[in-house]
Amino acid sequence: MSRRRWRLATAASLQLAAIAISCGTVLGVDDYTLPFYNPTVTMSYGVDRDRALNRQLDWTGQVWNDGLAHYGRVYDQHTGTDYPMSLRSEVAAAKDGTVVDVEGGYGTTQFGSFGNFVKIQHADGRQTLYYHLASSADGGISVGVGATVLAGQRIGRSGCSGLCHGAHLHFEMLAWSSTAKAYKPVDPLAERRWTTWPGRVPFDAAYVRESNAGTERIRQGWTIGHWVEFRNTGGRTWRSSGNLGRTALGTWNPPGHASLFKSSSWPLSWLAKFVDGTTSIPPDGIGRFTFELRASPAPGSYTEAFNLQAYGLHWFDWGRLGGYYVPIVVVAQ
Ligand SMILES: [Zn+2]
Numbered sequence: 038m039s040r041r042r043w044r045l046a047t048a049a050s051l052q053l054a055a056i057a058i059s060c061g062t063v064l065g066v067d068d069y070t071l072p073f074y075n076p077t078v079t080m081s082y083g084v085d086r087d088r089a090l091n092r093q094l095d096w097t098g099q100v101w102n103d104g105l106a107h108y109g110r111v112y113d114q115h116t117g118t119d120y121p122m123s124l125r126s127e128v129a130a131a132k133d134g135t136v137v138d139v140e141g142g143y144g145t146t147q148f149g150s151f152g153n154f155v156k157i158q159h160a161d162g163r164q165t166l167y168y169h170l171a172s173s174a175d176g177g178i179s180v181g182v183g184a185t186v187l188a189g190q191r192i193g194r195s196g197c198s199g200l201c202h203g204a205h206l207h208f209e210m211l212a213w214s215s216t217a218k219a220y221k222p223v224d225p226l227a228e229r230r231w232t233t234w235p236g237r238v239p240f241d242a243a244y245v246r247e248s249n250a251g252t253e254r255i256r257q258g259w260t261i262g263h264w265v266e267f268r269n270t271g272g273r274t275w276r277s278s279g280n281l282g283r284t285a286l287g288t289w290n291p292p293g294h295a296s297l298f299k300s301s302s303w304p305l306s307w308l309a310k311f312v313d314g315t316t317s318i319p320p321d322g323i324g325r326f327t328f329e330l331r332a333s334p335a336p337g338s339y340t341e342a343f344n345l346q347a348y349g350l351h352w353f354d355w356g357r358l359g360g361y362y363v364p365i366v367v368v369a370q
Pocket of ligand 1: 115117118119206207208
């Protein structure tokens with residue numbers, strides 16, 4: 038039997054579901070994704086929905102009149118949502134849109150105001166801002182003004198430029214105010230732009246089943262087919278094309294694991310043919326990935342680790358996928 042551990046994803050999901058239910062009656066909109074890929078990142082401070090000095094109204098409706106910072110909730114007159122993350126972590130667009138402004142001239146930890154940032158205009162009339170990014174040299178800005186981006190597409194990397202006392206992303210959502218005739222900050226949490234807390238990361242997956250959960254016995258030099266199904270637990274559709282958003286399953290070497298099934302020895306067979314049978318898998322849908330296992334190494338037992346990829350990057354790492362692998366025994370011809 039192949040062993041898989043889903044403890045992290047499952048425990049977190051149940052906890053999040055319980056919190057979402059207890060939040061009550063507001064119907065979720067859920068049309069944005071969280072602007073990063075790491076599901077362990079959580080908010081430090083949200084939007085203060087009361088702009089008065091020394092009065093803070095957080096996304097749950099709780100009010101303080103002390104002007105103090107309340108970790109996990111809000112600090113006075115904060116216009117965005119802060120997500121602490123290590124320097125140079127991937128930052129993703131929260132929704133499809135067009136880049137309308139960038140600043141990349143600061144150093145990764147150079148002090149200033151907003152520091153390096155990206156601003157995206159969305160078709161729903163809203164804008165999103167991503168502040169305190171790393172320097173351009175550090176990959177802080179990977180899109181230019183005028184670029185079209187898709188939700189979940191990487192737009193840069195986190196830093197601590199601008200008004201920053203520790204590496205974090207300040208994510209801000211703006212909506213047009215007809216009275217002020219200007220874009221004004223709104224609270225994506227209060228509006229339930231994410232229906233689970235802390236929301237969905239763009240790409241995430243949970244194992245469902247596979248064609249053979251036991252050991253695949255393959256004659257040396259022979260090739261067999263094997264499929265595995267994953268549920269799309271992220272906020273973005275998987276697409277089975279070479280375009281942005283594509284998702285594939287490929288062999289991968291987690292730390293300390295040396296694979297003998299390398300791509301060079303698996304010509305045209307080491308990578309699943311994207312998502313099978315359909316052009317896209319929406320959130321909560323199940324995608325089937327079929328790949329071929331070619332027994333090119335010498336006879337013996339192998340533990341072949343697989344990993345889901347999006348944009349050619351390993352967003353679903355070994356720990357998050359729970360260590361999915363296919364046990365293989367290569368037998369002599
Ligand atoms: Zn902030």
